[in-house]
Structures are given as structure tokens and as C-alpha cells.
Amino acid sequence: MRESPAYDPQNIFAKILRGELPCFKVYEDDRALAFLDIMPRCPGHTLVIPKAPARNILDIAPDDLAYVATIAQKIAKAGKDAFAADGVTVQQFNESAGGQVVFHLHIHVIPRHEGVAMKPAASVKEDMAVLAQHADRLKAALAR
Template sequence: MAAAYDPNNIFGKILRGEIPSHKVYEDDIAFAFMDIMPRAEGHVLVIPKEGARGLLDVAPQTLGELMKRVQHVAKAIQTAFSADGLTLHQFNESAGGQVIYHLHFHLLPRWDGVALRPPGTMADDAKLAAQAEQIRAAMEPYRE
């Protein structure tokens, strides 16, 4: 059985404004922001505002609404970066590769012949800010 959700994880702190982030999208369901250790140009994380440790404990209604936002942000990323494709990653528990225990989806724009960078390298803050603006500019208003 998985451990309980801890609201003091780094994403919980980002949601509360205790840690800065480069916001791409926000509404009452989801918050999307630039990954500070991107594996591709334009790497974005989408998280629910509801506290959920992973895929298996999020409320089904929240998950359904969250996935609509994941798709919405993904379309903006693909447009903003003229990507040939997109990779979606989602990990659960340490055995599944999860490091931060707040449900999150990685959106990585991809280009033919370009490999993902290895994990762990911090990005330039000004570059992340510019990329967030580029994605926001490509984003259509959200409609259900």
C-alpha cells in the first residue's frame, strides 16, 4: 500500500506560492509549469491542484478533468516549439520511477532524430521564462 499524500512536497509548495515557478497554465483543476531540469526544450509539468500522491489515489473525476488540461497544454507546446511529436511521462511510486510524490505529467516536445537529454541538469531561469511565454502565446483559451 502506498504512503499517504504529503502536502509539503515541492509541488504542493509550488501550488501554494512558497516556491517560484514559470507558470504556463492555471485554472481551478490544474497547474502547468516549466520543469527546472528539462529533458527537452519546452518540457512542462502538469499537476492537479487536488492533493494526490499518484495515479492510483487521485479522484477519477479530477483525473478526467486533469487529462483535458494535459491535452490542452500539450497542443500549445507542440505548436510553440514546432515539435514533430510529444512524449508523455507519468511515474508512480519509487519502483515506477516517481521522485516527487504529487501526481504529475511530463510533457516533452520531440523532434525527429533528437534524443532526450539525461535527467538532472538545471536550466537557465531566463530561458525557462522565455519558453513559458512562448507556450502561453501559443495557447488557445481553454474550452470544455
């Protein structure tokens, strides 16, 4: 079995965690952060990441993975409510061959509507005012 490359602390999500780059935060605690994807495939597309440095599912500690999954579930429920969605797509990719682009473990949580296709990945950068509104909707749903 091939060894995965080491975690790179200069990845974009590590920089977001350190406050070096902005994000539309919807949830944060001492172990996880959830924020909007700036190129959402559907309204409310949120990324859930661990605060622990983990490249992907292949190197994350099992308890950190379980915790991030718990937060992803919380975000999925809030997203379904906030966007009156019919369902939720949850995706997680590992290594380049598996579709991973940013090498910090992240779970995509995407509210979905029946008959509405997702935009292609990383195709359209959303208007910042729209993202701010979506973040507010998700935070309100999380507070219920």
C-alpha cells in the first residue's frame, strides 16, 4: 500500500482555521468548523472540517472523524430546514485519485431539491451577499 503524502499546514482550510483567510462561518466549536463553500453546487453547500490537522479519512483519528460526522449530521438537518430541501447530499473525497482537491479532511453537506441538478464542482463563485444570507439562514436553523 502506498503511503499518503504528509499533511500540509499551508492548505487553504488550515489557513481558514488560523484566521488567515475569511469564510462564511455557520458553526464552530473547539473541534470542528463548518463554513459555506464559495463555489456552491447548490444553495447552502457547507463544508465541515476538523480542527485537528488531518489530510483525509486515511489519517484522521477515529474519534475526530466521528465528531466531524456528528457535526455534518447537525449541518445536514439545519440545511434541510433552512433551505426547505427535499434531501441532502453528503460527499467526502480522499486523495487526488478519489477526487480530493483540498488536502484537509472536509465533508460536503449539500441541501437538495427534487429535480434540481447540482452545478458542476468549482464552477461558479457565488456572490458574497448571497453567501452571507445563506450563512444567516443556516445559523438561524442551527439555533432552533
